[in-house]
Amino acid sequence: xxxxxxxxxxxxxxxxxxxxxxxxxxxxxxxxxxxxxxxxxxxxxxxxxxxxxxxxxxxxxxxxxxxxxxxxxxxxxxxxxxxxxxxxxxxxxxxxxxxxxxxxxxxxxxxxxxxxxxxxxxxxxxxxxxxxxxxxxxxxxxxxxxxxxxxxxxxxxxxxxxxxxxxxxxxxxxxxxxxx
Numbered sequence: 001x002x003x004x005x006x007x008x009x010x011x012x013x014x015x016x017x018x019x020x021x022x023x024x025x026x027x028x029x030x031x032x033x034x035x036x037x038x039x040x041x042x043x044x045x046x047x048x049x050x051x052x053x054x055x056x057x058x059x060x061x062x063x064x065x066x067x068x069x070x071x072x073x074x075x076x077x078x079x080x081x082x083x084x085x086x087x088x089x090x091x092x093x094x095x096x097x098x099x100x101x102x103x104x105x106x107x108x109x110x111x112x113x114x115x116x117x118x119x120x121x122x123x124x125x126x127x128x129x130x131x132x133x134x135x136x137x138x139x140x141x142x143x144x145x146x147x148x149x150x151x152x153x154x155x156x157x158x159x160x161x162x163x164x165x166x167x168x169x170x171x172x173x174x175x176x177x178x179x180x
Contacts, residue, residue, distance in 0.1 A: 040108050043147025045075035050173055051082035054142060054152050057172030058165040059084065062156070069156035069165055070097035076148050078102035078132075086156070093155035100139030100162070101153030103132055108148055111139035112163060138162030140170045144177045 046054075051073035062069040063086075070085040070093040078101070085094055100111050107114075107130070114135035117124035127135050137159035142150045152169045154162040 038108065040141075040143075041147045042076045043144055043149045045077075045079075046073065046081055046142060046144075046150035046173075048081060050142075050144075050176070051150065053176055054169040054173040055082055055084055056169075058152060058154055058169030059086075061165045061168040062086065062154070062161075065161065065164075067157040067161050067165070069154050069162070070094045071165070071169070072097040072101040072153045073142070073150055073169075074098070074101040074105050074153070075150045076105050078105050078151075081150060089156045096134075096136070096155035097138075097153045099132070099134050099153065100136065100155060100166075101151045102139075103134040104139035104141050104151035104153065105148065106132055108141060110137070110141065110163070111135065111153075112137040115159070136162075138166050140166040142170055142173050144173070 055071045055073055058071050059069065062071075068086040068089040070089050071083070072080060073082040075081055080098060080101075083094075083098065085097075103111050103114070111134045114127045114130075114133045115137050118127045118135040127133055134153075138155055139151055139153040140163070141148050142152055152166045154166040154169070156162065
C-alpha cells in the first residue's frame, strides 16, 4: 500500500531529472555523411608513361613475392592503356586483370568493395546485376590530384596478393605525381 503512492510521487521527479539531463547534453551531433565514390571527379586519361610506372611497381611487387601476374592499366572509360603478363601466368588471368581494372575505373572504387558487398549477402547481392562489376579484389582506381585518371587491375595469384600488387602500383603513381 505504501509503495504505490511513493512510486507515484517519484514519477514527476524522475521525468524532471531526465529532461534536465537531456537539456544539458544538447542535441546529438549529426552523423557525418560518408564520402561517396560518386563524388570523385574524373581527370584526364592516364598516359602511357604513367601507366607503365604503375604497372612496373606492381610487377616488381609480384616478382619480389614469387607471384606470376597479369597487369592491366585502363583510362577512366575502361579503355586499355597498358598490359603486361609474366611468362608463366595462368592464361585466364589475362582477361581477369583487364576486367578488374575496368571495373575499378568505371565504378570509381576498388573491386574489393564489390567483393565485400557480395560477401554480406542480402542487398549486397545487387552487385551481381551491375554490368562489368568484378567482385574480386585486385582492381584499384588510379588517382592524380584527387581525380580518377584510370585504374590498375592485377590477376594471377590469390586475390589478396593481386590487390597487394595493384595497391603498390597505385601508390607508385601517386608518389610520382606528388613527389612523395
